[in-house]
Amino acid sequence: MPSADAVVVGAGLAGLSATLALAEAGARVHLLAKGHASTHWASGGLDVAALPRAVTVREAVARLADDARHPYAILSDALPPALEWIRGMLQHEGLPYVGTIDGPVVPVPTSIGATRPAAILPAAQAAALRPWEPGERLVVCGPGGFKDYWPHAIARGLRRAGAWWGSAGPERVDPLVVELPGVRDRLNLDAIELARLFEEPGWRCDAFAAIRRALIIGGLDGPGRMALPAVLGLDDHAAVLAEATSELPLEPFEVPLTPPSVPGLRLYRALRAAIVRAGGRVQIGQAVVRIGVRDGRIVEVAMEAAARQFVVRTDMLIMATGGIAGGGLVGHPDGTLREPLLDLPVEAPPAMSWLAREPLAAGGHPLEAAGIRSDAELRPVDASGRPAGPAGVRICGSLLAGQRYLRERCGDGVAVASGWLAAGAHRPSAPRRDAPQSLAGEVAG
């Protein structure tokens, strides 16, 4: 059976971060996952923290870190270098991000005509971060016949009082539906298919021309920006975005859609490419079903293969299996919330109190903060702080208890910081020359 210095289970942002950090440090690392979840559903931005009355991300992080039970209490030191590191990686893979944790948290438009708080976004979405100047207009522009982006409804929503949190939004918001070549005739159409169309140079040239014409006919000129659905290319995204920026008279920015998330896919592919380039192994498709333990220590990780199990020997396991949405925490009919791989102790409210009556109201569900407690090195612990599970395990991402990532918008920050930190627990056999300092020399286990 193959062996590895470390096995990471879960290919979300936390798992990808941990795997990449390990691979970069020269470790032989296998990333195993049964499929894709949050990466392919999320906005593609990096949600680090946003709270009411916290002006910058850093302020929000500090407030969350003040709560000893929040993962940021452990991660706030690791967070800035981890973010720097991953942005460098993404830049290197052709996916630069804009905004910093010292920048303001601002409202950016969403595809249901609401706004969400953001501060760090990929370049394609970044134009939405800039404050709106007086006289600026926003044109919400989408292809006719595309059922996941509705300019009229979006524009109506963005014109509501309060959509922009009382700060100034665009002076005018106008919808624009443009017939793009061949789109209405298609039998099948989703964001990925549109993204592929945009990658054909001839088609996108015609598409941008059609948009320009429609802007003129609609009298929609003057200074401003344009909100397009997030479909500007997939593998060829940089070229498509550059052309959109140069060909369109209003500065374009992408608005993320319901899954499949093209920005999320770009982020995933960039990190995966970096992992493979650094010598890491990525195996997607089968569920991890057994963790082998001997003398209280991890010795192997087994995946359900077509026959028998596919076993990787290792003494370091990083669990990034996700929260409830990712399948790393499973609710049972008997009212328990369990972690299926190692049955680690899960902190959760009592069964009767899991869900709020109005799930979309401000407080959210009490169950959102559920997860597994960890020590400062991200080893799992039980309710009294004693080590739980075998030695050699680190947990990261949405598995960590105490965060409410929807309300606090901290999911990506926790994922990257914890993945990066958990990777640092491994002492690589042959560190690369350019390995970040903090990864070398930590004692494993």
Place this chain on the structure above:
Amino acid sequence: MSITELIEAAAHEPVTSTADGCLKCNVCNTVCPVSRVTDLFPGPKYVGPQAQRFRLAPGSPPQAGSVMPVLSPDHTVDLCSGCGFCTNACPAGVRIAEMNSRARAQMRADRRPHLRDWLLGQPDLLGRVGVPLAPLANAALRNRAARWVGETLVGVHRHAPLPTFSRRSFRTRWSRSRGRRLRAPGSADPERSVVYFHGCAANYYEPEVAEAAISVLERNGLEVIVPQQVCCGLPLISNGLYAQARARARHNLTTLATFARAGFRIVGTSTSCTHTLKAEYREMLDLDDEDARAVSGATWDICELLLDLHERDRLDTRFGRSDRHLPYHPPCQLRSHGIGLPALDLLALVPGLDAVDLDLDCCGVAGTYGLKREKYDIAMAVGQPLFRKLRESGADEAACDSETCRWHIAKATGIRVRHPVQILAAAYVAYAAAEAEAAGAPSDG
């Protein structure tokens, strides 16, 4: 139910029941090679778990008073190639490609059988007819007029990448050179012998692959037993002819189970055949008795087995030097095995050989899919990125463990494609030649 029980129950869940887990998240649609290239295919989510909810179960009682509805009310599922990327990407354990295959079988049951699918489903039948007449048969298959007629009358595309019939089948060669074929283990030692499942490809079209495999196994001290066997039945399964597939399956299980229970490993050189023995008899044909489980648990892909030997320090690693770049394409079926990429790890043992994963998705042929008149263009479009990358690599040879992929890639690019075991066999020969040269003696070849 405990977590272990839940996992075990899930492992034996009927394929169609897994549709229950679908989150409608669209992740499967992001990885489908067919929806990438054609607007006619709605994608795995639609034809898989979504359509499954509208299909009546095969045992459904007739509904009095109404026209008997068909069990499978849709037809676009026919365009699914069965590559399995969707199943691998699904975070909720939905076995999409597998339920698509079952739906196609239901469609066959509802509609008239198709001569073409009956023919393509039986490469053994074609081989038994074609091998004795090899020169004539091969000439006919090369003849443009004949191929045009074939396309019009039978529905096999005139450019379909059909293999050439060998002049003598592997089994004929084997029985002439090695004597009897064993029906029972006899006195053979399971530690020192393996059972070889050659499959139709090695038997009728590429006996050189069988010979290479045998030479590599023998080089490693393993006696090769070639028992009575018939076509694994996968082409029949893919073409929805389940009854005929079951007949083949039962025949194979009867012979092979004796060996499996005696502790012999069953090794194959076709990732399709071995996947069928490992998983599809149970999943697709509902054959889940002791024989099927024994054979499943004893089946190994040849690279999987050789790598296992290597991990136990039992592989002869005296490979001759080969300084070249060798692109490698992992077949889709190999991914469904869930065993990683053992061929790459083995090829890395050949000094100087730069074996690199082409790291794209499907080559397009998907078994018999790409041979069909209405699917050939889709198969070629799916494979385009792979063909381009291969041509751009400048390599004069590539490696791939699946026969239909090899034929398709070779025809599309003009580049020779061989099974990894052929590369290894050649490397052993090269080592022996170099030794002999160094010793000044003529090589034995």
Place this chain on the structure above:
Amino acid sequence: MGERMLTPDVLVIGGGATGAGLLRDLARRGLRCLLVDRSDFGTGTSGRYHGLLHSGGRYVSKDPSAARECIVENQVLRRIAAGCIEDTGGIFVATPDDPDDYVDAFPGACAAAGIDCDEIPVTETLRREPALSPAIRRAFRVPDAALEPWQLIEANLADARAHGADAWPYQRVVAIQRDGRRISGVTVRDERSGASTRVVPRMIASAAGAWAGQVAALAGVELMMSPGKGTMIVYNQRMTDTVVNRCHPPGDGDIMVPVHTVAILGTTEELVEDPDDDETSSDEVQALINEGEALFPALRRMRVLRAYTGVRPLYRDPAVQGPEASDDGRAISRSHIILDHEARDGVEGLISIVGGKLTTYRLMAEQAANAVCAKLGMSEPCTTAGEPLPGMGDSRAHWLGHRLAEHEDRGGGDADLICECEMVTRAMLERFLDRRGPCSIDDIRRGTRLGMGPCQGGFCTFRAAAIMAERAPDGHTDRAAPGGSASDPEGALSTFLNERSKGTRAVAWGRQLQELWMVTGIYVGVMGLEGSSSEHGGEATEDHGAVS
């Protein structure tokens, strides 16, 4: 829509199956009638029942006359409403725990009630329905079927309209005026616009079901209803294509009904005070699953989409059951009763129809129409059993795969599928909106099945809301239904998702919990659904607090 009828012959209160059937019957007899419902049609018991067209087998032992009524109406509906019926057939299966005497007597009791009942071998039964427990001892086939209520109601109303009647949703009866013993008029308020209308009918027929007591009270009449709340749970997979009943004295959780793409397990019985009580508890759900497992052993592993309740319009007739009658809801007769309030309470101009079940709606309506006609001195006969409902004559329309088959015949593809789970196309949605005018997404759900699949509205709701917004010109303030509208697509979205989530609360585990988390993650996380000026810059809200 035609002129408003302010002085109709008959005002029918309640737009469930009974009210709609009554409107059809009366209109066919030449009366000018108006129907009002406080909400959309079919939001009362009719829209929250089990989905079963009874053969009557369930009642053969305890209530043979009800059983006989069922089978007669079962056959009538198969003639006149074939397009709303999926002919699933039904079986009664005996588990090892079911009493022999009941099981042995069952076929004879069916025969006595006129219900076709054949025993089928257990092996054959298990071959057809492999999910059934292999421990079953006997199985009997009966002509149960699955009946779709909203299409049924809509077809009845369409026929009524074709005969000159009118039916208005979202019109609540807020006052009934009396002039001595005589009812002199009714005040109806439009729930969307707030406008009031005065209606002065010659007769009022209250088909308000479980709410009949509330309506009667407006007229100063005491009518004690005993709403019988029942919980049902919706399974994502159709583990059976036949209605499966347990062959034992009727109890909880002993029927599984395949309904379109899902299967519904029910039910329970709890007498409640308030007919609007729609609370479900996870204890009730667990109890249902425990019972259901006797029929389907793998039930616990199957995904439950939601739990919902319906209230049976049970009437405790003081003449039949004395004041010491037990509180056992199941002991109250399911038969329907026509209450003549002139005779009973000295109030002229009002009758109420209470009790009954959806299977016998037409018969109830016929008897109520007879009563109304008698009061009005008319003797026109009932014609509702003979004529197929408009568009409902073809039984081939309603089988499980029909939406997929039709969609594929039109070319297939997902480009214009608004609700992918239930295969609702944009054209279907627009046709519904054309017919209905301004409405809520929940109205769309009832009319098209949008949002009723595994994602429970996760992907389709915002599309539907956006399409409504696209159709309404900017700045137009429409008479929107409560619960969101064209002018507030975001509000429409959150109202509908909140409503769907309510049903998930009692079944929040496994894949459905994961689905809820994914959908909430998308709408709150990616779409900022709850984001507004009150969220940022305003008071931070902490945990919502425990829920009861």
